[in-house]
Amino acid sequence: MDTPVNVLILAAGLGTRMRSRKAKVLHRAGGRTLIEHVVATARELAPPERIFVVVGHQAEQVRQAVAASGCGFIEQKEQKGTGHAVLCGRDVLEALGGHLVIVYGDGPLLRAETLRRLIRRTESIQAAGVLLTAHMENPTGYGRVVRDAQGHVGAIVEQKAASTEQLAIREANMGIYCFQSDLFWKYAGEIRPDNPAGEYYLTDMVEILNRAGHRMDGMMIDDAREALGINDRVELAEVDRQFRERKLRDLMLAGVTVEKPETVLIDVEVCIGMDTVIGPFAQILGKTRIGENCTLGACSIVQDSELDDEVTIAPFTFVNASRIGRAAQIGPFSRLRFGNHVEQGAHIGNFVELKNAHLGAGAKANHLAYLGDTDIGAGSNIGAGTITCNYDGTYKHKTSIGEKVFVGSNSTLVAPIEIGDGAYLGAGSVITEPVPADALALGRAHQVIKPEWAAKRRARKRN
Numbered sequence: 444m445d446t447p448v449n450v451l452i453l454a455a456g457l458g459t460r461m462r463s464r465k466a467k468v469l470h471r472a473g474g475r476t477l478i479e480h481v482v483a484t485a486r487e488l489a490p491p492e493r494i495f496v497v498v499g500h501q502a503e504q505v506r507q508a509v510a511a512s513g514c515g516f517i518e519q520k521e522q523k524g525t526g527h528a529v530l531c532g533r534d535v536l537e538a539l540g541g542h543l544v545i546v547y548g549d550g551p552l553l554r555a556e557t558l559r560r561l562i563r564r565t566e567s568i569q570a571a572g573v574l575l576t577a578h579m580e581n582p583t584g585y586g587r588v589v590r591d592a593q594g595h596v597g598a599i600v601e602q603k604a605a606s607t608e609q610l611a612i613r614e615a616n617m618g619i620y621c622f623q624s625d626l627f628w629k630y631a632g633e634i635r636p637d638n639p640a641g642e643y644y645l646t647d648m649v650e651i652l653n654r655a656g657h658r659m660d661g662m663m664i665d666d667a668r669e670a671l672g673i674n675d676r677v678e679l680a681e682v683d684r685q686f687r688e689r690k691l692r693d694l695m696l697a698g699v700t701v702e703k704p705e706t707v708l709i710d711v712e713v714c715i716g717m718d719t720v721i722g723p724f725a726q727i728l729g730k731t732r733i734g735e736n737c738t739l740g741a742c743s744i745v746q747d748s749e750l751d752d753e754v755t756i757a758p759f760t761f762v763n764a765s766r767i768g769r770a771a772q773i774g775p776f777s778r779l780r781f782g783n784h785v786e787q788g789a790h791i792g793n794f795v796e797l798k799n800a801h802l803g804a805g806a807k808a809n810h811l812a813y814l815g816d817t818d819i820g821a822g823s824n825i826g827a828g829t830i831t832c833n834y835d836g837t838y839k840h841k842t843s844i845g846e847k848v849f850v851g852s853n854s855t856l857v858a859p860i861e862i863g864d865g866a867y868l869g870a871g872s873v874i875t876e877p878v879p880a881d882a883l884a885l886g887r888a889h890q891v892i893k894p895e896w897a898a899k900r901r902a903r904k905r906n
Contacts, residue, residue, distance in 0.1 A: 446541050446542055446566065447489075447493060447539065447540065447541030447542070448488050448489045448493065448541055448542045448544055448562060449489060449493045449494075449495070449536055449539050449541055449542065449543050449544065449624065450485040450488055450489050450493065450494045450495070450544045450545075450546065451495050451497065451517075451529060451532060451536065451543060451544070451545045451546070452478070452481050452482065452485060452494070452495070452496045452497065452546055452547070452548050453497050453525060453528045453529075453545065453546070453547050453548060454466075454468045454478050454481075454496050454497055454498060454499075454505055454547070454548025454549075455497050455498055455499025455500060455502075455519040455522055455528055456499065456500060456522060456549075457500040457501075458549065458673075458674070460674045460675045461673075461674070461675060461676065461679075462675070462676070465501070465504075466500045466501040466504065466505060467548075467549050467673065468481075468505060468508075468548040468549055469501065469504055469505065469508060470673070470679055471683075472551055472673075472679055472682045472683040472686055473551070473682075473683055473686025473687060473690070473710060473711040474686075474710025474711050474712060474713075474728060474729065475551075475710070475711060475712070476508050477548060477549050477550075477551045477673060478496065478505060478508055478509055478548045479508060479509055480551030480552075480711075481546060481547070481548050481550060481551055481553070482494065482496065482509045482512045482514055483512075484546075484551075484553060484554070484555045484558070485514070485544075485546070486512060487555035488544065488555055488558055488559065488562075489544075491512055491513030491514050491515075492513070492515070493539065493541075494512070494514040494515065495514060495515045495516065495517050495532055495535060495536065496509060496514055496515070496516050496517070496548065497516075497517045497518075497519050497528045497529075497531060497532065498516050498517070498518055498519070499518070499519045499520070499521075499522055500522075502516075502518060505548075515535065517531050517532040517535060518531065519531045523636070523641075523642050523643055524636070524640070524642030524643040524644055524645075525618070525642075525643070525644060525645035525646075526631075526634040526642075526643030526644050526645045526647060526648070527642065527643040528645075529545060529631070529645055530631060530632075530634070530643065533628065533631070536624070536628070537624070537628040539624065540624050540625065541624055542562055542565060542566075542621055542622065542623065542624060543620075543621070543622045543623075543624045543627055544558060544561070544562065544619075544620070544621050545619065545620045545621075545622070545645070546558070546619050547618060547619070547672050549672040549673045549674075550619075550670060550671065550672045550673075551673070551682060551686070552668065552669050552670075552671070552682060552685060552686075553619065553669055553670055554669060557575070557664060557669060557670075558619075558621075560662065561573055561575060561619070561621045561662055562621050564621075564660065564662050565621045565622075565623065565660075568658070568660060569658075570623075570657075570658045570659060570660045571622065571623055571626045571627070571652045571657035571658055571659055572620055572621060572622035572623065572626075572627065572648070572649075572652060572659050572660075573620070573621050573659070573660045573661065573662050574588075574596065574599075574616060574617070574618075574619065574620045574621075574649070574659070574660075574661050574662070575616075575617040575618075575619040575620070575661070575662055575664060575670055576588050576614050576615060576616055576617060576661040576662065576663045576664070577614070577615055577617055577663060577664050577665075577666070577667035577670060578613050578614055578615075578663065578667070579613055579614075579615045579667050580613070582612075582613060582614075582615040583602065584602060585602065585615035585616060585617075586599040586600060586601045586602070586615065586616040586618075586646055587599070587600045587602070587605055587609050587610070587612040587614065587615065587616070588612065588614040588615065588616055588661055589609060589612065590614075590661070595653075595658055595659060595660055596649055596653075596659045596660055596661045597649075597650075597653060597659075598649055598650050598653070599616045599646040599649050599650075601644075601646070603639075614661070614663065615667070616646065616661075617664070617667070617670035617671075618645075618646075618670075618672075619670055620645070620648075622648070626652065626657055627648065627652075630648070630651050630652060630655055631648065633647075633651045634647050634648065634651070635647070668685075686711055687708060687709060689711075690709050690710070690711050690713070691704045691707065691709060694709065694715055697715075697717060698716075698717030698718060699715050699716075699717060699718075699719050699720075699721065700718075700719070700720040700721065701721045702720065702721065702722050702723050703723040703724075706723045706724045707721055707723065707724065707725050707726075707727075708725070708726040708727070708728070709721075709726075709727045709728075710727065710728050710729060710731075712729065712730050713727045713728070713729075713730070713731045713732075713733070714731075714732045714733065715727070715733040715737075716733060716734045716735030716736070716737070716752065717735055718735055718736045719733055719734070719735060719736060719737040719738070719739070720737075720738050720739070721739050722738075722739055722740045722741035722742075722743065722758065723741045723742075724741055724742045725739050725740070725741065725742065725743050725744070725745075726743075726744045726745070726746075727739070727744075727745050727746075728744070728745070728746040728747070729746045729747035730747055731745050731746060731747060731748050731749070731750075732748075732749045732750070733745070733750045733754075734750055734751045734752035734753070734754065734769075735752045735753075736752055736753050737750055737752065737753060737754045737755070737756070738754075738755045738756065739756045740755075740756055740757045740758035740759070740760065740774065740775065741758040741759070742758055742759045743756045743757070743758060743759065743760045743761070743762075743774065744760075744761045744762070744763075745762045745763075746762070746763045746764070747763060747764045748762050748763065748764060748765045748766065748767065748779075749765075749766045749767070750762075750767045751767060751768050751769040751770075751771075751787070752769050752770075753769055753770040754767050754768075754769070754770065754771050754772075754773070755770075755771075755772045755773065755774075756773050756774055757772070757773065757774030757775035757776075757777070758774065758775045758776075759774065759775050759776050760773055760774030760775055760776065760777045760778070760779075761777070761778045761779065762777075762779045763779060763780055763781050764780075764781035764782060764783075765779045765781065765782070765783035765784070765785065765797075766783070766784045766785070767785045768784075768785060768786040768787035768788070768789065768804070769787045769788070770787060770788050771785050771786070771787065771788060771789045771790070771791075772789075772790045772791070773785065773790075773791045774791070774792070774793065775793050776793045776794050777791045777792065777793065777794070777795050777796070777797075778795075778796045778797070779791070779796075779797045780796065780797065780798040780799075781798065781799065782798065782799035782800075783797045783798070783799065783800050783801070783802075784800075784801045784802070785797075785801075785802045786801075786802060786803050786804040786805075786806070786821070787804045787805070788804055788805045789802045789803070789804065789805060789806045789807065790806075790807040790808070790809055791808055791809075792807075792808065792809030792810050793809075793810060793811070794810065794811045794812075795808045795809070795810065795811065795812045795813075795814070796812070796813045796814070796815075797814050797815070797817075798814075798815040798816065799815060799816050799817075800814045800815065800816070800817040800818075800819070801817070801818045801819065802814075802819045803819060803820045803821030803822070803823070803846065804821045804822070805821055805822045806819045806820065806821060806822060806823045806824070806825070807823075807824050807825065808824075808825035808829070809825075809827070810826075810827035810828070811827045811828050812825055812826075812827065812828065812829040812830065813829075813830045813831065814829070814831050814842075815831055815833040815834075815839075816831070816833040816839050816840065816841045816842065816858065817831045817833070817841070817842045817843075817844065818841065818842070818843045818844065819844045819848075820844060820845045820846030820847070820848065820864065821846045821847070822846055822847040823844055823845070823846060823847060823848040823849070823850070824848070824849050824850065825844075825850045826849075826850050826851045826852035826853070826854060826870065827852045827853070828852050828853035828854075829850050829852070829853070829854045829855075829856070830854075830855050830856070831856045831858060832855060832856065832857045832858055833858045840858035840859040841858055841859055842856050842858045842859070842860055842861075842862075843860070843861045843862065844856075844862045845861075845862055845863050845864035845865070845866065845880065846864045846865070847864060847865050848862050848863075848864065848865065848866050848867075848868070849866075849867045849868065850862075850868045851867075851868050851869050851870030851871065851872065852870045852871070853870055853871045854868050854869075854870065854871070854872050854873075854874060855872070855873045855874065856868075856874050857873065857874065857875045860874060860875070860876070860877060860878075861877045861878070862874070862877075862878045862884075863877075863878055863879045863880030863881070863882065864880045864881070865880050865881040866878045866879070866880060866881060866882050866883075866884065867882070867883045867884070868883075868884050868885075868886075869883065869884065869885040869886075869887065871887045872884060872885055872886035872887050873886040873887065874886050
């Protein structure tokens with residue numbers, strides 16, 4: 444498309460039918476807020492400096508949700524209809540020229556390709572504007588598209604104002620437009636709140652432009668669901684389902700095995716390499732990146748993490764904001780909270796919890812351990828029941844364990860502390876002082892045995 448495209452996203456409303464204190468466009472589907480989906484689609488059509496979001500209710504939160512995209516914002520302090528929302532951006536948009544594409548922030552299923560077709564149609568027939576329409580078996584609540592004898596769009600008639608004959612029309616207005624900017628702004632000032640609601644309706648532009656001798660047309664899409672906005676939690680859940688079905692289908696066609704896909708939850712921004720196998724009831728969330736030939740076991744949850752090739756995540760394992768190296772094995776029943784880096788070939792076993800921990804290549808913590816704020820060298824072995832005591836009640840402290848260290852079961856390492864390369868810590872030790880390389884450290888009380896003590900105690904109880 445040679446003509447510049449400007450995208451205006453209407454996102455100022457609260458959405459009362461959502462029954463929520465949160466603005467409608469901030470609700471999530473497919474792992475993103477609704478407004479993030481729409482902005483991402485707009486980015487496929489125009490650079491960020493030509494994308495604008497109209498904000499109103501909870502404007503600051505909406506800005507924060509899409510601030511990273513680089514788009515601009517237009518404030519609609521009072522919500523006086525769709526036409527009013529567009530007019531609030533006149534000072535910014537009129538000078539940009541090109542095409543003006545208008546979409547809604549609560550319509551996340553709309554595809555960029557559909558909007559490209561809308562723009563191309565506007566260009567090919569040299570219309571003042573083209574609106575998106577769809578044939579609906581039950582268009583109740585939607586404006587009806589009234590066409591003239593030549594098939595051009597003559598008017599949009601809202602349901603409340605429609606005659607019996609017009610109510611029988613099944614072609615409905617989806618509320619999505621592409622206008623030639625110069626013509627739109629030339630006549631936009633003629634929108635008037637001459638209706639029972641006292642609002643400025645964008646649909647009035649169809650009659651305004653026709654009256655001025657400029658052609659308006661409609662482009663019908665095959666499936667109305669693509670363009671529908673979300674109004675309540677039931678529709679939100681349906682859209683979430685559609686996003687996830689799309690994602691699963693795309694992944695499976697790209698070579699990912701998904702066992703019982705109807706049970707698996709994968710967010711839209713997730714990337715997974717081919718020959719990876721996803722078990723039943725797994726959840727892969729956020730911006731997770733998974734390499735090739737990995738295995739994610741049943742009921743595992745991986746969020747905002749990076750997994751290299753050939754990683755195994757065993758069932759019932761939680762991994763969050765962590766990096767996992769090639770051929771590492773995690774789980775089952777492991778918990779990696781955040782900030783972890785597990786290097787190539789390392790093993791994290793059942794009921795091991797990591798937080799802000801680094802495990803070098805080939806290191807192992809196979810059973811029942813808590814390793815927080817810890818650096819563990821390559822080839823070290825952490826015994827069952829080991830705890831790094833990283834918190835003194837006020838501050839967090841670091842534990843540094845060198846390479847090829849053996850930490851015996853039920854060891855307690857009181858941070859801050861350093862364990863040198865090749866050191867050996869005896870089982871059941873409480874270690875409070877640094878341990879030199881290759882040393883043996885024992886930090887437990889001397890064992891005392893009192894012969895016959897238990898028998899004498901039982902005898903006293905009988906007496």
